Every structure is written in C-alpha cells, then in structure tokens.
Amino acid sequence: MEFQQLERTPGSFQQSVSAEQVQTMCRRAFGPDRQIVSAVELDGGMYNNTYRVEFAGERPAILRVAPEPSRQSRIERELMRNEHAVQPFLAPIASLLPQILAVDFTHQVIGRDWMILSLLPGVPAPEGFESWPRSEWGPFFAQLGAITRQVHDVSGPHFGPITGPGFRRWSDAVVAVLQDTAADLEDAGLDARDVREAVTIAEKNRPLLDEVTGPRLLTGDLFTINCLVREGDGPLTITGVIDFDRASWGPPEADWTIFMASRRTSPERDMFWTTYGPLSTDPAAVQRRLIYRVVHLGAIRLERQRTGRVDALAESYEEMSEVLASLR
Template sequence: MEFRPLPRPAGAFQRSVTAGDVQAIVRRVFGVGVDVVSATELGGGMYNSTYRVELAGRRPVILRVAPEPGRQFRSERALMRNEYASVPWLAPIAPLLPHVLVADWSHEVIGRDYLVQTLLDGVPGPEGLGVYPRSAWPVLYRQLGSIARDVHAVRGPHFGPVIGPGYDSWSASVIASLTDIAADVDSVGLDAADLRKAADAAGAHRGVLDEITEPRMLTGDLWTVNVMLAADAPEPTITGVLDMDRTWWGDPAADWTIRMAGRKDDERVAFWDTYGTRDTSTAAALRALIYEARHIGAIRLERDRLGNTTGVRDTYDDLAVTLAALT
C-alpha cells in the first residue's frame, strides 16, 4: 500500500498511525480479503487524525482516529464517542452526514478509538467557497442557518455533552464546562485564573442561565470549515457536514455556530434569514458574555495545542474584556 502521512513536528498533538495500523483496521472492518491501495492523511482537522483510504474493488472510505485517551483534555474527552452517540439525534440532517460503517472502542487493534465512515462527495468548504464571487457567499450562510435551525430544534434528555455527564440545570452544565476548561489550561502550564473568574460569574448568574429550561442539540463546531460543497455547482451548495463530535445539549445561543454568525456584519448576516431572529433581551446579552468566556477558554486550549503562543496571549486580552463587561 502507499501510505502518505502528513509531516508534523515531533511534539505535535496529532500523531499519525502507521501503515500497519491502517492495514490492521481494514482487515478488522472489511475482512482479510480486502486490500488497501493507499491511505492519505488529510489536513484541515486539528484534533483527530483523518485518512482517505483507497480500497481495491471498493469505494474509498474515511478513517478517523482519536488521540490516545491519556492525551485528551477533560473538556474534550471521548469526543469521537460523543459524535457516535449523537447520530440518532441528528436525523434532521441525516442526508448531509457521513454514514458510520464501523466504530471500534475496544483498543484491540490500536490503542485509540476509531471510526470508518463513508466518503462524502464534494470539496472542503473553504476551498470550494473561494471559487465563487463574494456576492454569492450569502447563499452558503443561508444554508448554514437552515442546518443550525434544524439541529437546534432537537430536544434532549439533559444538559451537557450527549454522552454525559448530564446535568439537571443549564447553569450546572455551563459552570462544569468552564471549570473543566480551566483545569485543562492549568494542566498545560498556563494561567487559568480568568477562567475561574468566569466560572464564578456564571455561578453568580445562575438564575439568568436557568431561564433556559429545555435542552436543545448544539452542533458544537459547525461552520464553513466543517462542510463539503458541491463541485462545479452554479452557487455554493452544501453537500455534507463533518466532525459533529462536540455536540452537547443546552441553549442554542451558546453554540459555536451562533458565535461565528454574529462575529461580523458581512455576507454571514444572511445566516439569520433562514435561522431566525436572535434574542436581544438583557438576559440573553448576559448569557452571551458567559458563553463567550467559555469559547475563549476553548480557543486558548486549541491555540496552545497548535503552538500559537501569540494567539494564546491574545485570549487573555479578549477574556479580560469579556469579564469586564460581565462584572
């Protein structure tokens, strides 16, 4: 087989599997009679290791391999299992999702969780969108608005990650998430005092957070980088949605998608055409500050993982502004 892993520095968070690992996984999933022609590691994702695997006599598949359990942050633990558990709840967008052929948490083949999925048609969103003039971009954001609206309409059994831990109240879930992120920031040797202040502020505003009484499905990470677009379509057309591993139950306004849609007054304002209007109440604005603190904490962890020291430093300034507004 031809094996093409991405070159990475020795200390990089993402670690490739070996050619032998890929062959062993394919034998496990498809049987000993199926040969691997090639396995190419794909860029774009920053957490799991993802490969396009060409098989003799079969359609290509996608292999996604989670980090080793001991290298996962507590705020990101078992994300692949969380995604797998989310699939039945994501039925409203099922035609856009890859189909899971096999999920293996046994660690009998390799010491990591992995999924084998169908290959979605199309090209990655950032690559495909650049083909179109900016005047056509609102079409994409309207589609994102529709997808987010459909996901957010799904009601869940508890607050928090889909696989748990589950919480009876929204405030308990938010405070637990901020606390976990702060502990993860501590674990990599960074100062997490501002995140603990954010958790304290969330506790002080429990009543406002607990105005949210119905858990709704949040995508966790849906934006342009997590979609596939049709090749050669007359306008941007979403054909697939990827990496729904950060799903959780809560207030739709806390979703990453909502944050990104509201960041700039450019083509993305078309998102609201299909999603619907935002809650602009005083209570919603206060909750949004708490959600922003959580987003900044997660961004800090990701930037540290990528070795982006300037970006990490910027998160302290950003969170200081958010905390000043919150307090």
Template sequence: MDFRPIPRDPEAFQQPVTAEDIDAIALRAFGRTVRVTSAVELGGGMYNNTYRLVADGLDGPVILRIAPAPARQFASEHELMRNEYATVPFLAPLAGLVPRVLAADWSQEITGRDWIVQSHLDGMPAPDRLGDYPRPLWQGFFAKLGTITKDIHAVAGPRFGPVAGPGYATWSEAVLASLSAIADDVSRIGLDAADVRKAADLAAEHHKVLDEITEPRLLTGDLWTVNTMLAAAPTPVISGVLDLDRTLWGDPAADWTIRMASAKTDERTAFWDTYGPCATSPTSTWRSLVYEARHLGAIRLERHRLHNSNGVRDTYTSMAAVLTQLT
C-alpha cells in the first residue's frame, strides 16, 4: 500500500491510524475481493481524519473518515459522525450533492474509533478553488449556497436537538442543553466558562422568547465554503456538500450558515437573493444574540483544540459584547 498520512505532533488533536488499520477497515467494509493500494490522508478538515482510498476491486476512489477517539471528544461534540449518519435520510433535497454511505462501523473494534466509508465526490474543495475566479463571479456561488441552505431548512423534524438525539420537546430546552454542555467542556479544559453560563442563565430566564420557535427545522450545523466542492467550470459551481455532522433540529436562524452569511457585506449578500430575508423583530434579534453566544462557546473549544490561544482570548471579548446586549 502507498500509505501517506499527514505528519502530526503527538499533542495534536487529530491522530492518524496505521496502514494495518486501513487494511482491516477495508476488509470489513468490502470483503476479501478488495485490496487497498493507496491511502492518502487529506488535509482541510480539523476534526475527523480523512483518507482517499484507491483499491483493486473498486471502480474508483472512496473516502474513509475516522472519528476522534471517544476520550478526545467534547461532550458538546459527542459522536458527531453518528449524528451525520442519522441525518442521511433527511438529506433527500441534496441528492447528488452529498456523498453516499458505503459502510459504517461504530463497534470501535479495529481502531477504537468510529469510521465511515463514503463515495468520492468530484471537484475541488471550495477554499482551494474559489479564489481562482474573479470576485464578481463569487456571487453565483453564494446564491447557490443560499438555495442549498433554504432546501435544508425546509425539512421539518419530530423534535428539537441533535438529529441523533437527545431530543427535546421545546427549543429552549435544546438551546439550554447545548449551552450547558459547552460550558462544562470549557470548564473541563481549565478555561473560564462563566460567560457561557451567564448566557445560559439569561436564555433560561427568557425561555419563552426561545419557545416562540415551535416547529423544528433541519439545521446544517456548520455549512459554509469549507464544506463545499466546486466543479471544473468557468464559473463557481457547487458539485458537493460535505461533513454535515453537526446537524440539529431547531430554529434556522441559529444555523452557522446564517451567521456566516450575515457576517460581511460583500459577495456573500447574494446568499439572501435565493434564501430570502430573515425575520426581524425585537424577539428574533434577542434570540440571535443567544445563538451567537452558543457559536462563540463552540469556537472557543475549537480554538483551544487547535492551540490558538489568541483566538481563545478573542472569544471572551466577543462574548462580553454579546452579554452586554443580552442584558
């Protein structure tokens, strides 16, 4: 096997597996008629380890994604790969854009970690390709992203919370559970979580404002440019959508995609041409601040995981500004 893992520091969050592990995974997924000839680890992702596999017995390359070991996962990011797997039946609006699941194993018998094998999507990651186009053409990309997000948000669910569970009867319960889990994770790694807990307290105090949201809708969790593939075309054409592992049922305004589309006034404003306008009212504005507090808490955890101390520090400044507005 031509095995090419990404060299990583022993203290890095992402840790590779061995060539023997990949052979064992291929045997379990495809049987003895398939022999892996190449396993190349792909960069770009910051959570799972991802490998492009080429094998005798398969028609083309496939993608192997391996989750972090359970002990390395935050409680607020518990079993994200299983959450993505549970989301697959609800992704019919994205047929042709999302990879097909070819095999999945939660037994952890081979690597001590969950893993999934998916079909290989053609194209290049948008972060590597979008900059090759003149910026005026980016509007078409963001307009398509608006259509994709609108289609996902149109999917109604049975309850609030992560798609794989746990589920909650009300939106406020789901938001509070998420904020509490994030706060516990922040405390567990030795950082000050008082601001996240304050946001949770304010959300609990005004839970009726959150519970104006009564219909759970499917949220992408973290869809943005880094989760898309672009086709080889004269304009930026989205050919694939990846890594929908943070999906949940809730208020579309709470989605990461909405946060990012709102962050700047540039080519991304084309997103709203296809997605449509978001509701604006005093209560929706207040809810958006709670959602921002939740995003900032999750960002703090990710930046800590990446050893970005300056980025961690910045989240405290941003959170203080949010709490000022919430109170």
C-alpha cells in the first residue's frame, strides 16, 4: 500500500496514524479481502485526521480519525459521535451528504473513534472559487442559504448538542457552553476573563435568552470550507456538504453559518439572504446575536491556540472586547 502522511511536529494537536493502523481499520470495516492501494492524508481539516483511501476495483473512500479522548476539550468532546447521531435529522439534505460506510467507537483497533465515508464529487469551495471570477460566486451563496434554511427547519427535542447534555431552557445551554469555553481556554494557558464576564452577562440576560423556544437543528460548522463544488464549466454548484460534528439544537440565529454569513458583506455573499431569509431586526434578537458572537469568538480563540496560530489570538480579544462593550 502506498502511504502518505502530513508532516507534523511531535507536539501538534493532530496526530497521524500509521499505515498499519489504516490497513487494520479498513480490513475491520470491509473484511480481509479488500485490497487497499493507497492512503493519503489530506490537509485542510483542523480537528480530525482525514485520509483518502483507494481500493482495487472499488470506489475510493474517506477515513476520518478523531483525536484521542485525552486530547479533547470540553466544547469539542466526542464530536464524531455527535456527527453520527445527527445523520437521521439531516434527511432534508441527504442527497448532499456522504454515506457512512463504517463506524467504530469501540477503541479496540485504535484508541480513537473513527469512521469511513463515501467520497463525494467536487472540490472544496475555496479551491473551486479560483476557477470563477468573484462576480460568479453569488449562486453558490444562494445555494448555501437554501441548504441552511432546510437544516434550520428541522425541530428538535432539547437545546444543546445532539448527543447531549440536553437542556430544557436555552439560557442553560448558553451559560454551560460559555463556562466550558472559559475553562478550556484557561486549561490552555490563555486569559479567559472576558469569557468569564460573558458568562455573567448571559446569566443576567436569562429572560432574554429564554424568549427562544422550540429548538431547531444547527449545522455547527457549515460554511465555504465545508462545501464541495462542481469542477469544470457551468455555474458554481454545490455538490456536497460535510462535517456536521458540531451540530446542535438551538435557535437558527445562533448557528455558525449565520455568524459567518453576517461577518462580511458583498453583493455575492449577500445572495445567501435571498434564499435563507432576512434576520430579525427586533432589539431583543439583535442583543441575543451579540451573545452568540461571544460564544463563537471563544471557540475561535481555542481553535487558534490548538492549531498553533498564536499570532492571531490578539484579534479574538479585540473583537471580544468590542462585543462585550456593546453588551454592557
């Protein structure tokens, strides 16, 4: 078997698996007769280790391996199990999702969760954008808005992650994730006083947060980087969407997709809202969205620390300071 892995420093968060481990996982999933031709580790992801696996006489597949449990933070614990659990609720966009071919949470083969998925057609959207002028990007964002709306129209049983813990009140879910984020940042040796202040603000705004009722399905991490687009001529078309490991139940305006779609404006990006629909301009909704920004900024800070982008940490503190000033 040809085997290629990315070069990583010994202390990096993502730890590659060996060629022997890849073979063992694939044989456990498909039996001893499946011949593996090659396994190539893919760049771009920042949490799981991902490999494109080629088989003799069979379709290629994607192997994803989660971090060891001891390396997972509070707000990123057992994300692969969360992604597995959300699949039935993603039925409205099933045609755009990879099929799960095998999944193993036993830790008998390797002390990490792993799953194998079908390979979707297309290339990552940021790569695909290079083939089209910016003026042609509008249809992509319109499709993304429609896909997001389909997900957000799915109702759920509780607030919080798909696999739990589940909360009856939205304010409990928000306070819990902010508390966990602060603890994770402190464990990483970062200053989390601003996130601790956000916890206090969320506590004071519980009545405002609890105006939200009826949890909806949130994508958790859907934006350009997790969309695949068609190669070749024709309009910029989404062929697949991936990585729903951070999916949860909550109000649509708290979703990462809405956070990202709102961060910048341009004629092309604004096509998102033509299919998704406009955000509420009610003062209470605007105030809640500020709290949601704090949640996302805390997660961004932790990710930058985890992936070694310490030079970008200052930006999260500056933006957090601006949001907290508005909330005060």
